[in-house]
Each structure stands twice: as structure tokens, then as C-alpha cells.
Amino acid sequence: MKGVTTKNQKMVMSHSSGSGIGINPDQLFDNFSLIIAHTASQKERAFSLRHAVFHEELHYDIGEKTNSPIEKDAYDHNSILCLLQHKESNIDAGCLRVVTIDNNPNHPVNNLPLEEYSGDSLEGSDFHPAFYPKNQLCEVSRLAVHPGFRKKTSPPTGTIGEDISNIVSKNNGNQTALISLSLFLAATAIVGISGRRHVFAMMEPRFNRLLKLSGLRFQKAGETIDHCGLRAAYYIDQKQAESDLPDSIKPLYTRIKSCLEQQLSLHDRDKVRAHGLYQEV
Secondary structure, three states, X not given: OOOOOXXXXXXXXXXXXXOEEXXXXXXXXXXXXXXXXXXXXXXXXXXXXXXXXXXXHOOOOOOOOOOOOOOOOHHHHHEEEEEXXXXXXXXXXXXXXXXXXXXXXXXXXXXXXXXXXXXXXXXXXXXXHHHOOHHHEEEEEEEEEOHHHOOOOOOOOOOOOXXXXXXXXXXXXXXXXXXXXXXXXXXXXXXXXXXXXXXXXXXXXXXXXXXXXXXXOOEXXXXXXXXXXXXXXXXXXXXXXXXXXXXXXXXXXXXXXXXXHHHOOHHHHHHHHHOXXXXXX
16 A cells, blocks of 8 residues: 555644744644544454554564454453544554553453563663552553555654654655654543553654654663564653643644543543543542
């Protein structure tokens, strides 16, 4: 599939008092829809995209063994799945999940995924998951960008770019940076809406450096290991992450959070509480 372009390429810079140039949220929402995967069919779409990227493209040995063209594992039962759908083509351009755990010893999932395959690398860390209440923990993972929405040389998570001007430039037809940034902002919003605070993620050190340029300052929580490439565990405080977002990104984040709050409604939060996954902090 050739790269998909968005319609109405236009001036995407917005100006607000004291904040300089920022990302116009319309650049995202005119072309894409953020969807919390509630239904089985929506979840299958996320699993299918993950299979296409992680199994078919990258040949990662992850997830449950199945004959179906999907990629999922036991942690998906305790996850909030999010899709980013391209409006014009109805193609899912990206996806991610936020894995939550709780204090129930009878629950099949009681640790974060990264504790399973990188436990030793976390020893001696100032940010070990064991230091935090389980009902305030979560992990962002399985972030993938459809190959049709990124350059062939881009990683499966896309790329956020060297600076925000790569996104706000009116001449930039490449949406990869915006998609990747929006997915991480969506994860930040989901974490906050769900009442979580302490966030972990496994990522390449290079990708973490790019996130820092966008205002998401993860701190390294473990040694770099070889897990689907060289990666390390990183930690961020969700409330601090929201507070530290640069003015250029805050309008986009506010719009993303509002969109997701409507989907993660009180009814949905009640269902989360029923499974012991929600707590105000």
C-alpha cells in the first residue's frame, strides 16, 4: 500500500497569547478519529494492525500463538485499547494499549508486561514498579503505526521528528510525526482519565529522546536489553507529564483528552471500577 495522504493540507499553525506557534488540533481531527476499542470487532482491528506490523513486517516473536492474523496476549484482557482511524480511507493508521493491574491476588495478571521479560534489568532502579501501588500503575505498549502512514525508513512507532516545526509546517504532507505524537498524547490522556499515575513503557532510547523534545520526559527505569531490538524500561508521572507539556502541544492534548473522556464515560469508568482498576489519586 502506498503512503496515505491527508486531505485539506492547510496552515496548521495556531497562535495563542504568550504561547507562540502551536499545533492546530484540526490538523489531527479533520483527518483522523480517535477510538476507544469497546467492542470485540474494534479490538480485533487493533490486534490485526499489531499483527501486520509486529508479526508480518518485523517478525517479532510476541503474543499468543494462533492461526488467526492477530497479535494479542493475556495483558489485553486488562488493557484499554485505542485506535487512530483515517477518516477518508477508514484505515486504522495507528493503535496503542494501556495495560492496568490491581491488587487482587486471584487475578491472572498482577504485574506489568515489562516485569515479565525485563525484571532483572530493573534491579537497583529508582523507578521499579514494586515501589508504587498496583492500582496506580500502568504500562503503555503495542504502539504501532500502519506502514501506509509512515516512510519505509521509519520505525513501527513512526517518528516524532526533531522539533515541533516538522508538524506545524504548512508544507509538511507527512503525517507520521503527528500520528506518533497524538498516540502518545492519547495514552497520556487515557492514563489520567483512568485514575492512574505511574506510567511505564519499554522503548528504544532514541525514541525516548524524541519524546523529550515533545515535552514527554520519561526517565530511564532499567538497563538497556535486547527485546525486539535494544530497549529499556522508562517511567513518567502522568500528572507531571500533563503539567510539563509545552504550550505548543497543549491545545492538541486538551482536544484529545476531551475526545477520549467522552468515550471513557462514567458508565465505562463504572465497569472499570467493577474490575478493581480505578482509583482516584
